[in-house]
Amino acid sequence: MALLPILCYPDARLHTVAKPVLAVDARIRKLIDDMLETMYEANGIGLAATQVDVHERVIVIDVSEHRNEPLVLVNPEVTWASQDQQVSDEGCLSVPGIYDEVERAAAIKVSALDGEGRSRTIEAEGMLAVCIQHEMDHLLGKVFVEYLSPLKRNRIKTKMLKARRETERA
Secondary structure (H helix, E strand, O other): OOOOOOOEEEEEEEHHHEEEOOOOOHHHHHHHHHHHHHHHOOOEEEHHHHHHHEEEOOOOOOOOOOOOEEEEEEEOOOOOOEHHHHEEEEEEEEEEEEEEEEEEEEEEEEEOOOOOEEEEEEEEHHHHHHHHHHHHHOOOOOOOOHHHOOOHHHHHHHHHHHHHHHHHHH
């Protein structure tokens, strides 16, 4: 396993739409392992392949209390979303240190392949539903800050670019 570099907003590669995975093979299983290691190391609860500059439809998530229940979704598709909405404070490994409220479906049903290529359906609500929707947005080239007002988004972009410049100088 290996730690992967996480792209930071406003990196244009975060807006790339991911392609479907054709087969869950050894390459994809290694990607999944590396993504899980990267997510855990960064203290995240979800990571999309887009965030590590791999533009294929792969997501890893772990919202469990003890960080020992990884969920792998390959080629996920939302098959149902509740009309009820919930507002949650979201953050993102690609937008470190920034949190803001986003409104999403309160419950969803998702069909996907697991890390072995087996078909599965997941019903999710609460934090898991929010996390799945957040990570699926990444696969569509969308970062959570795009739900915010243009003013907030521009402030975040400026802050992230300033942080990148300071890091590059160090």
